[in-house]
Amino acid sequence: MTASTTTTGRSQPVRLAGLGSYLPERVVTNDDLAQVLDTSDEWIRTRTGIRERHVLASDQATSDLALAAARQALDDAGTTVDQLTAIVVATTTPDHTVPGTAPLVAAALGTEVTAFDVNAACSGFLYGLRVGSSLLATGDDAVLVIGAETLSRIVNPADRSVAVLFGDGAGAAVLVPDERASLGPFDLGADGRDPSMLWAEAGGSRTPVDAEVLTGGSHFITMRGGDVYRNAVARMVASSQAVLDEAGVKVEDVDVFVGHQANLRILEAVGQRLGIPADNTHVTVDRHGNTSAASVPLALTDARDAGRLTPGDTVLLSAFGAGLTWGSCLLTWQPSGPARPAGTDGSGAAA
Ligand code: UT7
Numbered sequence: 001m002t003a004s005t006t007t008t009g010r011s012q013p014v015r016l017a018g019l020g021s022y023l024p025e026r027v028v029t030n031d032d033l034a035q036v037l038d039t040s041d042e043w044i045r046t047r048t049g050i051r052e053r054h055v056l057a058s059d060q061a062t063s064d065l066a067l068a069a070a071r072q073a074l075d076d077a078g079t080t081v082d083q084l085t086a087i088v089v090a091t092t093t094p095d096h097t098v099p100g101t102a103p104l105v106a107a108a109l110g111t112e113v114t115a116f117d118v119n120a121a122c123s124g125f126l127y128g129l130r131v132g133s134s135l136l137a138t139g140d141d142a143v144l145v146i147g148a149e150t151l152s153r154i155v156n157p158a159d160r161s162v163a164v165l166f167g168d169g170a171g172a173a174v175l176v177p178d179e180r181a182s183l184g185p186f187d188l189g190a191d192g193r194d195p196s197m198l199w200a201e202a203g204g205s206r207t208p209v210d211a212e213v214l215t216g217g218s219h220f221i222t223m224r225g226g227d228v229y230r231n232a233v234a235r236m237v238a239s240s241q242a243v244l245d246e247a248g249v250k251v252e253d254v255d256v257f258v259g260h261q262a263n264l265r266i267l268e269a270v271g272q273r274l275g276i277p278a279d280n281t282h283v284t285v286d287r288h289g290n291t292s293a294a295s296v297p298l299a300l301t302d303a304r305d306a307g308r309l310t311p312g313d314t315v316l317l318s319a320f321g322a323g324l325t326w327g328s329c330l331l332t333w334q335p336s337g338p339a340r341p342a343g344t345d346g347s348g349a350a351a
Contacts, residue, residue, distance in 0.1 A: 018077025049264025053167025053289030090124030122321025171297025
């Protein structure tokens with residue numbers, strides 16, 4: 001097997017017509033965690049850049065978070081549920097093992113359109129965008145892509161090596177065909193040779209949950225942090241460079257870099273190796289922690305809300321996660337809202 005396992009898709013005339021996000025109300029700070037774990041605000045901040053994270057309530061599940069983000073994205077797009085033709089939920093923490101989470105979100109929205117999950121862990125939203133744009137290329141009208149996660153449900157709260165890292169949340173985007181915008185090219189890849197680098201070993205068909213699992217805690221997520229860190233930097237750099245090369249875009253023409261928010265040091269290392277100025281990297285990991293598949297859409301929505309995206313901007317998205325999986329793509333930013341005839345939005349930006 002070669003080290004290069006990526007695939008590259010063409011750029012498509014697709015616009016993110018609406019963005020939405022949802023973060024649970026409860027905020028857990030590093031100091032809160034230091035009350036119950038052998039850790040400190042100083043350790044967490046210097047190793048990860050994380051200051052706080054949101055944690056869902058006991059009566060919430062992933063689909064609830066997804067639904068809230070989805071409603072906001074639909075409002076933002078000016079798209080009605082009737083106009084949607086498909087719903088893709090990227091998650092590695094579904095409500096149930098069976099069925100998928102997307103049908104539950106669809107039902108809550110009041111639609112029976114195509115609805116399915118994508119599990120590519122923290123790269124899930126990038127995979128979801130690729131699937132969504134492919135659906136549009138073959139005739140769909142409007143695809144809702146959601147990244148939603150509740151990692152706090154699969155983290156052992158007593159394991160400081162992971163309990164401090166993750167947060168819960170959801171982000172969503174409505175994808176529509178639009179000649180004045182573009183999404184892609186994509187570079188997606190996976191290397192499943194060593195899944196134990198980052199996994200929840202038990203709870204699936206290989207090792208079903210039994211009393212021994214529950215006692216030993218092998219249904220919780222574990223990670224070899226250093227190995228994951230090195231792979232994350234290398235894969236996000238190579239994958240980002242692949243889409244830049246494929247698109248013929250110079251790194252200095254990237255206006256905003258929205259990377260997977262796992263660790264500030266990873267984002268900085270990726271930015272430095274690619275040559276992206278630190279100011280052009282959008283950071284939310286300090287406030288959100290690592291929200292897995294939700295991190296990229298949460299960060300993209302946050303960047304938009306912070307006024308960082310202007311029409312015609314070239315945005316680089318990149319993510320890395322368990323699997324291993326990774327993915328990157330370019331996005332030509334155009335404002336939210338319903339499709340308008342070319343030349344009537346005043347942006348003057350071409351696809
Ligand atoms: O979302 C998918 C992608 N995920 C990632 O990209 C995460 C990648 N990995 C990382 O971000 C980093 O590896 C971590 C933040 C997880 C860990 O940072 P590190 O600098 O690699 O630390 P380490 O695992 O090498 O641990 C260093 C020390 C150890 O103690 P000793 O053996 O040196 O005495 C750990 O036991 O820090 C200790 N440690 C902690 N100390 C205080 C581990 N977790 C904690 C903690 N508080 N929460």
